[in-house]
Amino acid sequence: FxxxxxxxxxxxxxxxxxxxxxxxxxxxxxxxxxxxxxxxxxxxxxxxxLENNWAAREVLDLSTMPKHPSLEWVPDPLWKLNLLIMQRFLLFMTVGLYDPPVRELMGFTWSPRQEWVHRRIGNALHLATKLLPDRVMMHPRKRSAMDRAFGRLPVDAPLVETPAR
Incomplete structure (x- = not known):
């Protein structure tokens, strides 16, 4: 990208x-x-x-990914639907980043059309990152640190925590 x-x-x-x-x-x-x-x-x-084993495949399975704490308001059935959609999209994006021998090892095929679509999505994401405010693109921990450094939050404000997995 x-x-x-x-x-x-x-x-x-x-x-x-x-x-x-x-x-x-x-x-x-x-x-x-x-x-x-x-x-x-x-x-x-x-x-x-590299081997095509359980660990290599399991990392691609998002079906049991828990909701981020900020998304607890999303009803469970809607979250499950989101996972179904995102699973396919993120698998496509991940496989597109694999080197060809890794794709072959893992049993994925990759066509010129898939490559074209993958590159267009990458271009769109790149454009989005240029158009969005820097603040939106920051990791929550960095944004919180910047807010403390520039006085938007008290210096002793609680640190942003990573949710339990």
Whole structure:
């Protein structure tokens, strides 16, 4: 989404990640030296190592996802309908982000038309993020922190909590 990164930006992002790994004291032994080496590692993992198992499939199943506390007002039957609709949409969006070998491994097909639709949805989401106010796009914790920092909330206001899962 959002047009992607150039090759130079990918290399820079990779190098910045390696810097963070070092700062946290992680072993550099398994870390590829360059973006290109990482690409080889990624291709190997996607093609030869990843498995189609219960955990890989379970993460795609949203059928039992609980309501966010802010949505408790939504009646349960309507929530179940929402899950049915969102399950299909989010599965489509997720599969579209998989590398082709992962799609194949997981038993998904992907047509040129699906790719076209996926890209159009990505473009629409990108446009929406540009048109919406920054505040709307913030994670609730960041928005709460910004509100405390700029005086919209008291400094000692309760922190936003992640709902129990």
């Amino acid at each position: 959002a047009g992607g990164l150039t090759d130079d930006q990918r290399r820079q992002l990779f190098d910045e990640h390696v810097t963070w790994y070092r700062m946290y004291g992680m072993s550099m032994r398994p870390v590829p030296k360059t973006w290109e080496e990482f690409q080889e590692y990624w291709d190997h993992m996607c093609t030869n190592v």
